[in-house]
Amino acid sequence: MRAKVAATVGGAAATVSRLAGRGDGSVIGGIIGLRLAPDLLSLLAAGRQVVLVTGTNGKTTTTKLITAALAPLGGEIASNIYGANMEAGLTSALSRSPDARVAVLETDEKYIPAMVKQTRPKVVVLLNLSRDQMDRAAEIWLLARRWREALGNAPDCRVVANADDPLVAWAASSARQVTWVAAGQRWREDSWCCPNCGAHLQRDGDDWSCRECGGRRPPVSWMLYDNEVTDPTGRSTPLDLALPGRANRSNAVIALAVAEAFGVHITQALRELRRVSSVVGRYTQVSRRGCDVRLLLAKNPAGWLEALDVLAPPPAPVLLSVNAQGPDGRDTSWLWDVDFRRLRGRTVLVGGERRLDLAVRLEADEVAFRLVNDIDEAVDAARAVSPNLEVLANYTAFQQYRVALGRVH
Amino acid sequence: MNPFRSGLRPENLSGHHQKEKDSPRSLRLVWVYPDLLSTYGDRGNVLVLERRARLRGLPVEIVEVNSDQPVPRDGDIYLTGGGEDLPQTLAARRLLADGGLHEAVGRGAVLFAVCAGYQMLGAEFGGADDAQVQGLGLLDISSGRGERRAVGEVVADVDPGLNVGRLTGFENHQGVTRLGPGARPLARTTLGTGNGDGTEGAYAGRVLGTYLHGPALVRNPGLADLLLYWAAGPLPPLPPQAEELAGRLRAERLAAVVTD
Numbered sequence: 001m002r003a004k005v006a007a008t009v010g011g012a013a014a015t016v017s018r019l020a021g022r023g024d025g026s027v028i029g030g031i032i033g034l035r036l037a038p039d040l041l042s043l044l045a046a047g048r049q050v051v052l053v054t055g056t057n058g059k060t061t062t063t064k065l066i067t068a069a070l071a072p073l074g075g076e077i078a079s080n081i082y083g084a085n086m087e088a089g090l091t092s093a094l095s096r097s098p099d100a101r102v103a104v105l106e107t108d109e110k111y112i113p114a115m116v117k118q119t120r121p122k123v124v125v126l127l128n129l130s131r132d133q134m135d136r137a138a139e140i141w142l143l144a145r146r147w148r149e150a151l152g153n154a155p156d157c158r159v160v161a162n163a164d165d166p167l168v169a170w171a172a173s174s175a176r177q178v179t180w181v182a183a184g185q186r187w188r189e190d191s192w193c194c195p196n197c198g199a200h201l202q203r204d205g206d207d208w209s210c211r212e213c214g215g216r217r218p219p220v221s222w223m224l225y226d227n228e229v230t231d232p233t234g235r236s237t238p239l240d241l242a243l244p245g246r247a248n249r250s251n252a253v254i255a256l257a258v259a260e261a262f263g264v265h266i267t268q269a270l271r272e273l274r275r276v277s278s279v280v281g282r283y284t285q286v287s288r289r290g291c292d293v294r295l296l297l298a299k300n301p302a303g304w305l306e307a308l309d310v311l312a313p314p315p316a317p318v319l320l321s322v323n324a325q326g327p328d329g330r331d332t333s334w335l336w337d338v339d340f341r342r343l344r345g346r347t348v349l350v351g352g353e354r355r356l357d358l359a360v361r362l363e364a365d366e367v368a369f370r371l372v373n374d375i376d377e378a379v380d381a382a383r384a385v386s387p388n389l390e391v392l393a394n395y396t397a398f399q400q401y402r403v404a405l406g407r408v409h
Numbered sequence: 410m411n412p413f414r415s416g417l418r419p420e421n422l423s424g425h426h427q428k429e430k431d432s433p434r435s436l437r438l439v440w441v442y443p444d445l446l447s448t449y450g451d452r453g454n455v456l457v458l459e460r461r462a463r464l465r466g467l468p469v470e471i472v473e474v475n476s477d478q479p480v481p482r483d484g485d486i487y488l489t490g491g492g493e494d495l496p497q498t499l500a501a502r503r504l505l506a507d508g509g510l511h512e513a514v515g516r517g518a519v520l521f522a523v524c525a526g527y528q529m530l531g532a533e534f535g536g537a538d539d540a541q542v543q544g545l546g547l548l549d550i551s552s553g554r555g556e557r558r559a560v561g562e563v564v565a566d567v568d569p570g571l572n573v574g575r576l577t578g579f580e581n582h583q584g585v586t587r588l589g590p591g592a593r594p595l596a597r598t599t600l601g602t603g604n605g606d607g608t609e610g611a612y613a614g615r616v617l618g619t620y621l622h623g624p625a626l627v628r629n630p631g632l633a634d635l636l637l638y639w640a641a642g643p644l645p646p647l648p649p650q651a652e653e654l655a656g657r658l659r660a661e662r663l664a665a666v667v668t669d
Contacts (some may be wrong), residue, residue, distance in 0.1 A: 130447060331623070359654050365456075
């Protein structure tokens, strides 16, 4: 009853917030509900099958993919697709869908220990762990240690984890039940050393092992190779996703492993995954003044590395855009961890509030570029070269372009 | 003739390099333990030094030394970057055991250290779980853990004796550092925390450390040139267009924090 009242009041606040145009209402409702009943999240999660999805990159997309893959179960699925991924956002997502038996919840990396305790999840998904907005995020070795402790204390929970990321594998290996997925690891700058003992790791392709403490990549039951997924029976199937890029194929294989834990067959799950073509404006193509503009979002070096892989080949011009507002991290140092040399010879446009930081970075990598003030200046410059423009932006820069292009969905 | 030949110290040339009698010896930049100490854009310092040397016609060789490899003794400029508590402790332990960095500094090589790498140079520093850890003893400083984390922009006026412009950068640390009589403060803070007592960074001889984290040299090309000068002698000015963007960025950042 208490949960119901708190959830109802929270829901009303969310509606007011949406009507007032102050946001999508996914946080304010949760905040008010939690004020009225601090244990609201536990109450709302009780009796449901909860999946928590965390990692530095791919949380939102993977949450969407898992939700899609579980559709064959029938019935409503609670989810926080708009990225409100701390306690209030999770609370709000559950209170909005009181009848959903299943919940797929994107969860901020730092909140995993508390959220595991409160929602008693059926499955926790660990995608990857790399440097991210270090002026406000926790250090990643410390995060991995906290995940490890939390999962060691949650014996009923199954963990689906990327075995190719040593930090993630170390964190997951404390859990009683783990489904190991060879989901790949493009960015390696944060895992040259053993998370257990600190020795320099031996690496051979995706395999890794530690000479000092004997830690090694666990044997996997799901594998991604190019466009093919190999399931635990050893059968290979082409993924053929609508979403672009290696990172999304990796997210999709994780989603298939989660679907299996719910008893959804890979054929059924895959059919749903292939229908997902955009995730809250990401990967969407829109037309602007006769130019096809595609928006890509990446927030940190690992994300930029994967996103640069996804760019359409030349001559398509590329607009790179970086801000350093609170949600982006106020520190632009991470730009120096991204290797931009592969953009040499392309038409590169540079925008965003911190375009000078980006410009100096590109200059050091000998990438020629032109500074632009807004999306239309970029579109005009692009049209002279090609009918399409690829846009890669970090969080608030992406949102600004989305608004400028008319709330792309 | 290349103007830098005179600035190089022939006594440091290894046998390998002495063979190349007709071309100037490359400036050797040694990036120490990027596998442990490279948290946030530390590569930027290597890239800035490389670019500013090359633009002046000075060939550069970059050596990245992982923590399972010996530190070469014959480098010209050594760099150590930032890191979390555990990697910092591991790096200090291995560098003490290896001895290569000590030998290089002992014969006058330049050492530029950032954040965790800076703390590590001192007598001791605060490690994981509040334990004090033995440092390298290469700079007369001593560090511990402060009350709260210092995160944000830093502006600091550099020791006039170094002839380097105002420092601008970003700090993100929880360290407090005291300087002993054998080290001088690099700068006095006008914004930010630095060492915690109104000073920022420290230097002695050709060893210089700062709490500005990550790519500290990007916004402080004067500091980059000081390190190059220490290693290679007098430097010709760069063509103005090569400096333009870095100058604009520097001015923009300084103006942004003054009006904040």
